[in-house]
Every structure is written in C-alpha cells, then in structure tokens.
Amino acid sequence: MAYIPPNQHRHMRACMVCSIVRTFQQFMQSGCPNCESFLELTGNSDAISDCTSQVFDGLLTVSNTEKSWVARYQRLEGYVPGVYAIQVEGILPEDAVVAAENAGVHYIPRDGSVSEALPTEG
Numbered sequence: 278m279a280y281i282p283p284n285q286h287r288h289m290r291a292c293m294v295c296s297i298v299r300t301f302q303q304f305m306q307s308g309c310p311n312c313e314s315f316l317e318l319t320g321n322s323d324a325i326s327d328c329t330s331q332v333f334d335g336l337l338t339v340s341n342t343e344k345s346w347v348a349r350y351q352r353l354e355g356y357v358p359g360v361y362a363i364q365v366e367g368i369l370p371e372d373a374v375v376a377a378e379n380a381g382v383h384y385i386p387r388d389g390s391v392s393e394a395l396p397t398e399g
Contacts, residue, residue, distance in 0.1 A: 290329040291362035292316075293369045294377055296351070296387045298336060298360045304329060310357045315380040316373060327370050335363030352385070364389050 288300040295311040301322075308319035309329075318324050340358045342348040353361060365387040369377075377384045385391055 291333040291365040296362045315376040330367035332366040333362035
C-alpha cells in the first residue's frame with residue numbers, strides 16, 4: 278500500500294476510473310495499481326493530468342475489496358487494498374474511456390452524475 282506523508286497531502290490525486298488516491302509522484306513512478314494496463318500513467322505526466330483529478334470528496338481505506346460492503350457500494354471489488362476517494366470530479370478523455378471499455382472495464386464516472394439504478398420495468 279502506498280503511504281502518503283502528511284506534507285504531501287496537497288499533491289494527492291484520484292484516478293478517475295477506480296478512484297484510488299496517490300500523489301502525482303506515485304502515479305508517475307508506478308501508475309495506477311488498478312488501471313495501469315490501459316491508462317498507462319507510469320512516466321506520463323500528460324496522462325496523469327488527464328486521467329486523475331485533484332478535486333475529490335472523502336477518503337476511505339479498504340483492506341479487503343472482496344469482503345467489504347463499502348467496497349461493493351463504491352464499486353471497488355477486485356481492486357487493490359488502499360485509500361480511495363468517495364467521489365472524483367473530472368471528465369475522463371474519450372480515448373481513455375475507449376481504452377477502459379476495450380480492457381473490459383465498464384467506465385462509470387465517479388462524480389455521482391450517473392445513477393447506477395437498474396432500469397425499471399414498465
């Protein structure tokens with residue numbers, strides 16, 4: 278799990294796909310532990326700026342994303358243990374959305390703008 282020292286909190290960013298929170302430098306060094314295969318953030322400051330956001334609300338720490346009801350509610354099942362944002366503001370570039378979908382990840386914005394309610398039968 279990536280530790281963020283208190284003097285680095287102002288440099289925290291959240292991935293717009295999975296909402297994991299890391300510093301810009303941590304994304305630069307090792308990318309996103311959940312989305313690296315399709316976002317390719319490691320060493321790419323433009324991709325980090327485009328696919329992560331400094332504007333997010335709330336933090337939660339998850340040690341077991343398979344058993345936690347909070348992880349299920351936040352759509353974190355199958356992700357690595359870590360610190361995640363509850364909501365992430367920002368618009369993921371279209372090419373990143375396509376890359377996520379091609380990798381089998383159904384992208385749903387994490388800013389609360391899209392309801393995930395099942396369609397009602399009428």
